[in-house]
Amino acid sequence: MKKQTKIEIWVGLFVLMSLMALASIAFQVSNFSEWKERPTYRVSALFDNIGGLKVRAPLKLSGVVIGRVTGIEIDPVSFKARVNMAIDQSFNQLPVDSSLSILTSGLLGDQYVGLEPGGDEEVLKPGDEIEMTQSAIVLEDLIGQFLVKLSDSE
Template identity: 45%
Template sequence: MARIRLSEILVGAFMALGFVALFFLAMRVSNLSTATTGEGYTLKAHFDNIGSLRVRAPVSMAGVRLGRVEAIEFDQATYQAVVTLRIAERYDQIPSDTFANIFTAGLLGEQYIGLDPGGSPDMLTDGDRIEFTQSALVLEQMIGQFLLSKAEDGGE
């Protein structure tokens, strides 16, 4: 009887560890475990179309993550999306003429913001705006443009 009870306890402990591991895996995949702590500085960028960019999406330069998207809002005066980026404090040497692009990780992966540094001697500081941006490429628009160009060419 004691042997059966011990095996039930071990199975229960194993199941509990499995659920804990599954929880941490879900947190890691959803990027909730790496939420920003409010440290660093913020930059703003205006885009005509952000596609499916989400809050907590990575912000990277040369493949290195510098920060995350902190907020996404809509500017009713310019009809543009205003994206607030939280950049880690240690990356404080970003030129003021840096270019911000919205890229997709893989063919159908999540979107992120890629920064291409400029050559200005002036650096971006807390609250500055990134002036040069490139909106997300929307797959439906690209297909529509392709089909329209094929129709104009006579379908060849």
């Protein structure tokens, strides 16, 4: 076999192997498969306290991820935290009186937004604001309340 041919075969093999490695990293290791652009619609909600919620945190309905947090900002009028979310277009039948709460996955896990569907006939439309929200449970506040109760009962 000619030397140049041998080199070319090896280089081809090299590139093929690295592409396979890249594919395995993309699909098995990272969240690349979630990145295919699916149509979404945006809703927002005001929270008293978002705790440790971060951008790109999941929005879950019955434990299933149906959207993501796209932005967190302070509402200039009410000084509450405004959380913007993008919900997958395939979940466009959510009742308009659904409620949101900020929950924690596991004891030490990340925080996510949980959606509890309401009973209204009307459905959420793009740009809607979800009225009923429940803040994140802040562990320090909880301990504080517990201590107050403890001292009251004595």
